[in-house]
Amino acid sequence: MAIGELVKRHLLDTRPLAVPAYRRLWVGQAVSGVGLAVSVVAVSQQVWELTHSSLWVGLLGLANLLPLVVFGLWGGAVADAVDRRRLLIVGSAIAWSSTVLLVAQALLDLDNVYVLLGAVALGATGYAISTPTRGAVIPRLLPPELVPAANALNSLVYSMGAIVGPMVGGVMLALSGFAAAYALDALLFGAGLYAALRLPSLPPLGEVSRPGVRAVFEGLRHILGSPVLLMSFVVDIIAMVFALPRALFPELTAERFGGSTIALGWLNSGMAIGSVAGALFSGWVGRIRRQGIALVMVIAVWGLAVAAAGLVHELWLVVAFMAVGGAADVVSSVWRQSILQLHAPDEMRGRMQGVFMVVVAGGPRLGDLRAGAMAATFGMTAAWVGGGLACAAAVAAVGLSVARFRNYRSG
Structure with a gap:
């Protein structure tokens, strides 16, 4: 009985899956996430083969970042003013069209890095519109006590897609080429599109602000007025910009593992393997009350794990250290997302999710650019290891310096 109770207290809470609308959304995200991860691996490898430059691979991050910032903030404001179901469908359709463009350029053998950057930017536009909308939908589908569990479930399927997708992508690139990889993503x-179509109508609640610059600034002022919310964004930006080594994976594969696409798939899956493990055993996460200092601790663990991964030369060790970082990252994500969703009124949730999405999705793109630029200047190892160590030091210095964040207790 004691063992059973211990397992129950720590395993993933699956109660949100009993709600049909959320369950469809969750399954759709799980399936489409695999395809997205396949394309992420394929497009970075295609850019590497065209340019043999980690800087160009890093520029994929910039191609993602600009649409994410502009349309993420705008999409969040629109999500507070229109039916969220319709907006989710529109954003999903735009993202799907970018995958079709990737298929076309591969079939036509265009071999043009600018076409790839354009397709990535188009996909980021759709992602920027649909992601804050999806985040704002969840508190409308579930009671408040199930929202943290839903965020853990979302992290689980995202991470599983990030494991399965890169592995499938590596195999498909080896056997079938770029066009087949992109076509699988499109299929x-x-x-995800079906799940959006099956959602109930979700018109705005409360006071409706006209979407535009003023509405966006209202959301930003809400965050700036809350040190806890603001610092939760700041520490995540530090984690991704300083430490994420994703843009260095193709170069590391070429230098240490003979250019194997299978090794590339394992590298892209390493962090997600840890994220899945962290999400599966996330039952304890909701019981932590001092979440400010806890966030600082897990992000410092992430940075140190990344630094360790950059120092080892065996593939399994690189994957193992990235998995440790992934487990720390998923815990951080659940805390930050739950705080944001439950401390904002419904009429502000779209804008809050827009800013959250810009930080969560934009931070890694800046991290890609940082890693690629540092590698071009100082070498791959310095860019990888130095970034991880800088992350751990910076998050401790910044996170612990703000008393209201350091002492923050949930509930």
């Missing part, structure tokens, strides 16, 4: 994307 699997249908599951």
Whole structure:
């Protein structure tokens, strides 16, 4: 009985899956996430083969970042003013069209890095519109006590897609090439679009602000007025910009593992393996009350794990250290997302999710650019290891310096 109770207290809470609308959304995200991860691996490898430059691979991050910032903030404001179901469908359709463009350029053998950057930017536009909308939908589908569990479930399927997708992508690139990899993404994307179509109508509640610059600034002022919310964003930006080594994976594969696409798939899956493990055993996460200092601790663990991964030369050790970082990252994500969703009124949730999405999705793109630029200047190892160590030091210095964040207790 004691063992059973211990397992129950620590395993993933699956109660949100009993709600049909959320369950469809969750399954759709799980399936389409695999395809997205396949394309992420394929496009970075295609850019590497065209340019043999980690800087160009890092520029994929910039191509993602600009649409994420502009349309993420705008999409969040629109999500507070229109039916969220319709907006989710529109954003999903735009993202799907970018995958079709990737398929076309591969079939036509265009071999043009600028076409790839344009397709990535188009996909980021759709992602920027749909992601804050999806985040704002969840508190409308579930009671408040199930929202943290839903965020853990979302992290689980995202991470599982990030494991399965890169592995499938590595195999498909080895056997079938770029066009087949992108076509698989286009096919699997249908599951997410179906889930959006099956959602109930979700018109705005409360006071409706006209979407535009003023509405965006209202959301930003809300965050700036809350040190806890603001610092939760700041520490995440530090984690991704300083430490994420994703843009260095193709170069590391070429230098240490003979250019194997299978090794590339394992590298892209390493962090997600840890994220899945962290999400599966996330039952304890909701019981932590001092979440400010806890966030600082897990992000410092992430940075140190990344630094360790950059120092080892065996593939399994690199994957193992990245998995440790992934477990720390998923815990951080659940805390930050739950705080944001439950401390904002419904009429502000779209804008809050827009800013959250810009930080969560934009931070890694800046991290890609940082890693690629540092590698071009100082070498791959310095960019990888130095970034991880800088992350751990910076998050401790910044996170612990703000008393209201350091002493923050949930509930």
